[in-house]
Amino acid sequence: MTGRDELRVAVVGVGVMGADHVRRIVERVRGARCTVVSDVLPDRAAAVSAFAPGSRAVADPYDAIAADDVDAVVLASPATMHEKQVLACLAARKPVLCEKPLTTEAETALDIVRREIESGVELVQVGFMRRYDTEYLALRDAIASGKLGTPLVAHCVHRNPSVPDYFDSSMVIKDCLVHEIDATRYLLGEEIRSVQVLRPTPNSQARRGLQDPQLVIMETTSGRLVDVELFVTSGIGYEVRMEVVGESGSATLGFGRKSPGFIDHFAAAYDAEVQSWVDAVHAGPATGSFVDGPGAWDGYAAAAVCAAGLLSLQTGNRVSVELEQP
Numbered sequence: 001m002t003g004r005d006e007l008r009v010a011v012v013g014v015g016v017m018g019a020d021h022v023r024r025i026v027e028r029v030r031g032a033r034c035t036v037v038s039d040v041l042p043d044r045a046a047a048v049s050a051f052a053p054g055s056r057a058v059a060d061p062y063d064a065i066a067a068d069d070v071d072a073v074v075l076a077s078p079a080t081m082h083e084k085q086v087l088a089c090l091a092a093r094k095p096v097l098c099e100k101p102l103t104t105e106a107e108t109a110l111d112i113v114r115r116e117i118e119s120g121v122e123l124v125q126v127g128f129m130r131r132y133d134t135e136y137l138a139l140r141d142a143i144a145s146g147k148l149g150t151p152l153v154a155h156c157v158h159r160n161p162s163v164p165d166y167f168d169s170s171m172v173i174k175d176c177l178v179h180e181i182d183a184t185r186y187l188l189g190e191e192i193r194s195v196q197v198l199r200p201t202p203n204s205q206a207r208r209g210l211q212d213p214q215l216v217i218m219e220t221t222s223g224r225l226v227d228v229e230l231f232v233t234s235g236i237g238y239e240v241r242m243e244v245v246g247e248s249g250s251a252t253l254g255f256g257r258k259s260p261g262f263i264d265h266f267a268a269a270y271d272a273e274v275q276s277w278v279d280a281v282h283a284g285p286a287t288g289s290f291v292d293g294p295g296a297w298d299g300y301a302a303a304a305v306c307a308a309g310l311l312s313l314q315t316g317n318r319v320s321v322e323l324e325q326p
């Protein structure tokens with residue numbers, strides 16, 4: 001799988017995120033090259049392959065995953081495709097960096113956790129790139145330093161200027177909130193035990209039927225509360241903020257920052273994420289793990305909170321999160 005100077009990577013699904021990952025592998029990531037560019041739209045695969053010298057375009061994602069000239073896979077297909085494609089990576093014993101969310105239901109994410117355990121080796125990393133963002137890392141350091149005292153509450157803002165037409169109310173949870181779910185677990189070091197989704201007056205500029213904004217309150221196992229404003233049709237810019245309030249101080253990230261979109265905002269974090277993954281895959285034969293950072297369990301835990309969030313979206317009631325052991 002490794003032992004080579006350069007990891008041979010297939011990028012599967014080359015829309016917005018996948019094409020961006022191909023570019024970073026070609027231009028900035030050390031120790032990897034893109035050998036296969038795959039998309040069910042052959043023209044798109046060919047167009048993106050054109051900027052990865054030495055790569056070939058493959059339409060069938062499963063052919064790409066199984067290919068002999070592919071050591072590892074970056075999965076950036078639509079979320080509904082992740083389950084089957086991650087399982088194909090596990091079957092081929094190939095490390096995979098799967099874009100978030102791991103899958104769209106808790107059951108299928110748990111199945112991946114179990115299948116990975118059966119395989120005997122950690123192969124699945126989930127694309128929670130905020131864990132590689134310098135501002136999140138500084139916030140984590142501030143918490144760990146003890147300067148804030150015990151964290152009690154956190155406030156988050158997650159705004160997009162706009163979203164594609166296919167974006168529905170459930171995607172605000174599964175595609176957007178999923179990042180704050182992971183950030184909460186990562187920064188506070190606890191699981192989330194309940195979630196409540198409130199529905200403020202919808203933005204008149206939002207597509208009919210899209211509940212936007214949404215206000216979410218999550219509770220961790222020790223009773224800390226984290227509120228999240230999700231607003232995906234703000235019309236203004238991409239904004240991600242967080243404030244953690246502890247017994248003896250508070251710390252923030254993202255205030256005063258506005259970007260055109262996530263690609264610009266988190267560019268350095270995506271670079272760091274993919275580089276760390278490539279390094280972990282190279283080190284895998286020695287360490288026994290082909291993952292750096294968020295793995296299949298993190299993908300499952302986030303999916304379970306999303307599932308509870310989707311139930312709450314319907315009723316507005318607080319819903320408990322039940323995590324099953326694999």
Ligand SMILES: NC(=O)C1=CN([C@@H]2O[C@H](COP(=O)(O)OP(=O)(O)OC[C@H]3O[C@@H](n4cnc5c(N)ncnc54)[C@H](O)[C@@H]3O)[C@@H](O)[C@H]2O)C=CC1
Nearest residue numbers: 013014015016017018040061076077078079081099100101
């Ligand atoms: N980490 C992050 O900040 C972000 C992550 N994402 C995630 O990346 C993934 C892709 O999202 P986008 O790039 O925004 O979507 P997109 O719609 O721009 O691109 C998806 C691509 O996958 C292709 N595709 C469709 N069916 C496929 C299949 N069965 N197998 C392989 N490819 C297939 C489509 O033709 C398209 O080119 C999603 O899981 C999404 O949640 C998206 C945006 C930001």
Ligand SMILES: O=C1[C@@H](O)[C@H](O)[C@@H](O)[C@H](O)[C@H]1O
Nearest residue numbers: 158159160163175176179262
């Ligand atoms: O994952 C992402 C998108 O899918 C989602 O639409 C955005 O809201 C997130 O901030 C971005 O990181």
